[in-house]
Amino acid sequence: MPTHTQYQDGSIYLAKRAKGPDVWLLRYRTAPDETGKRKHLGKIIGTLREYPTKNDAKRAAANLRAEINAAEDKAGKLTVRDAWGHFQAHELRNPAAARSPSTIKNYLEYFRVWLLPHWGLTPLDEVKAVRVEAWLHSLTSLAPGTKAKLRNHLSALFSHCIRHELYDKTNPIASVRQSAKRVKEPTVFTVEEIAAIIMRVENEPARVMLILAASTGLRKSEFRGLRWCDVDTTGLWFHLRQGLVGKEQTNLKTEASRRGLPMHPELAVTLADWRESTPYNRDDDWVFASPYSDGKQPYWPDQILVNHIRPAAAKAGIQKTVNWHAFRHSLGTALKANGEDVKTIQELLRHANSRITLDVYTQGNVDAKRSALSTMSGLFVVKKDAA
Numbered sequence: 001m002p003t004h005t006q007y008q009d010g011s012i013y014l015a016k017r018a019k020g021p022d023v024w025l026l027r028y029r030t031a032p033d034e035t036g037k038r039k040h041l042g043k044i045i046g047t048l049r050e051y052p053t054k055n056d057a058k059r060a061a062a063n064l065r066a067e068i069n070a071a072e073d074k075a076g077k078l079t080v081r082d083a084w085g086h087f088q089a090h091e092l093r094n095p096a097a098a099r100s101p102s103t104i105k106n107y108l109e110y111f112r113v114w115l116l117p118h119w120g121l122t123p124l125d126e127v128k129a130v131r132v133e134a135w136l137h138s139l140t141s142l143a144p145g146t147k148a149k150l151r152n153h154l155s156a157l158f159s160h161c162i163r164h165e166l167y168d169k170t171n172p173i174a175s176v177r178q179s180a181k182r183v184k185e186p187t188v189f190t191v192e193e194i195a196a197i198i199m200r201v202e203n204e205p206a207r208v209m210l211i212l213a214a215s216t217g218l219r220k221s222e223f224r225g226l227r228w229c230d231v232d233t234t235g236l237w238f239h240l241r242q243g244l245v246g247k248e249q250t251n252l253k254t255e256a257s258r259r260g261l262p263m264h265p266e267l268a269v270t271l272a273d274w275r276e277s278t279p280y281n282r283d284d285d286w287v288f289a290s291p292y293s294d295g296k297q298p299y300w301p302d303q304i305l306v307n308h309i310r311p312a313a314a315k316a317g318i319q320k321t322v323n324w325h326a327f328r329h330s331l332g333t334a335l336k337a338n339g340e341d342v343k344t345i346q347e348l349l350r351h352a353n354s355r356i357t358l359d360v361y362t363q364g365n366v367d368a369k370r371s372a373l374s375t376m377s378g379l380f381v382v383k384k385d386a387a
Contacts, residue, residue, distance in 0.1 A: 010065060012057050014048065021047040024057035026064050062112045062120075063088065077123035083161050084111055084120075091160050101248035102221075110153050114139075124158070124167050129175045136178050148180035187326035188333045189214075189318075196316040197309065205288055205299060206308035208274045213324060215267050217331040217349050220301050220324040221245050228275060229283040233268040237261070240350075244298060259350055 010028035017023060024045040043064050051057040066085035091097065092104055099107075118135060119127065132154065136147045155173035162171060189197075194214050201207040212223055221243035230239045238261040243250040263271075275281045280289035289295040301324055313322045320326070328349070335345045 010061070012045065012054060012061060014054075021049045023047050024051055024054075024060075026061050060112065062116050063108050066111075066116065066120075077125065078161070078166055079120065080122050080124065080127065080157070081116060081120035083124060083157055083166065084116065086164065086166065087157055087160050090164070098251060100243075100245070100250035102245040102250055106149070107153055110150055114150055115154060119154070124161065125169065127154075127158075127172055129172050132173060132176045133178070136176070143182075144178070145180045145182065148178050151176050151178045186329045187321045187323070189320065189326060189330040191334060193316070193318055193320075194327070194330065197313045197318065197322075200312035200315045201308050202312075203304075203308045204274070204277065206304045208270060209288055209299070209301065209304055210309055210327070211267065211270055214327040214331065215264060216261060217328045218261070219243070219328065221250060224286075224288065224298050224301055225249065226287040227283070228281060228285055228287060231263075231271055231275075231287060233263070233272045233275075236263040236265060236268055238263055247297065259347070261348070261350070 010026045012024055012026055015023050015025050024047075025042040026045055027040065027042045029040055045051065045057050045061050045064060051060055063084075066081050066088060092099065092107060132151065136151060139147060139150075142150075151173060155171060155176075158167060158171040158173055161167035162169075194210075198207060198210055198214075201210060209223065212218065213220075216223075216238070218238075218240075222240060225242045225244035226238070230241055232239065240260060271287075274287075278289065279291075280286065280295040285295060286298040288298040290297055290299045305322065305324065310322045313320075332345055332349055335348065
């Protein structure tokens with residue numbers, strides 16, 4: 001029978017480096033080998049810049065502790081923390097799961113900040129749907145979408161344990177009710193509002209980036225990940241091969257996301273002009289290569305937003321919240337108002353199914369709604385004495 005291995009907290013210390021910032025290390029011991037000996041190992045938690053104090057490093061080490069304590073067999077009850085360690089060791093970065101770096105980062109952050117502090121020491125068989133539901137309800141500072149992700153991550157953990165025969169019951173999270181419905185409607189701009197913003201953007205890469213985002217509905221990571229070899233201004237086509245989140249190249253969100261996208265002829269002219277003017281115009285250069293990195297990395301879209309696009313919107317007198325995803329929503333709404341069929345809108349926005357297109361990315365135009373109500377206009381000429 002396997003022996004129970006005591007959970008290790010490990011020790012944290014600051015390691016000096018000749019080059020670059022100092023790093024925090026988590027030191028720990030391996031399980032005894034056949035001779036009873038243990039090895040002393042260390043894992044990097046992060047740099048001193050990321051975690052200025054030892055307490056910061058301790059909090060950040062929660063995921064690493066779970067991973068190094070993961071065991072194939074443990075006597076006694078398996079806790080959520082044990083299961084999370086096993087998930088990290090065997091599933092989180094498994095190539096078969098094809099998780100992007102941003103998705104992996106999301107898992108690590110959600111477990112470290114929310115799931116482990118509350119559920120870490122709870123045995124798996126004591127995690128009940130009603131308890132999880134009540135806990136999610138208590139997180140009043142979080143948006144419904146964030147709570148839904150917490151539920152989904154916890155559900156994925158249980159599915160993993162069931163698949164590896166670490167848990168022999170049904171997934172208790174399957175019956176947890178948690179809506180992901182938005183608290184407020186996303187921002188939508190009219191075509192006239194977008195044009196007004198574009199007219200006031202003086203920085204050329206920012207202007208081209210905005211025109212591209214607004215006219216194609218590409219996600220921030222997608223247009224940031226474009227190279228010139230992906231942009232066919234003659235054949236009027238985008239080849240969507242990868243995204244870029246931070247400095248990490250990622251797979252695109254779904255199979256639908258990886259389909260190519262047609263290009264409007266006027267956009268092709270804008271992009272061709274931009275390629276002529278940028279010094280980074282070889283096929284393998286980023287479309288929005290930044291001179292600050294000597295073209296090795298693209299501009300940061302959020303900085304473009306802060307420095308150029310939001311100020312332009314303010315100059316245009318537009319008081320709406322300005323973010324990149326709003327332009328994607330705006331395209332979907334404009335296409336719907338123009339009478340385009342759902343299938344066309346779905347494929348242009350590259351959604352996996354039409355439900356997302358209808359429920360999330362297309363809002364009814366107010367004038368279109370008012371016009372639709374005119375179907376019942378005959379009611380207003382009915383006189384009282386005609387009843």
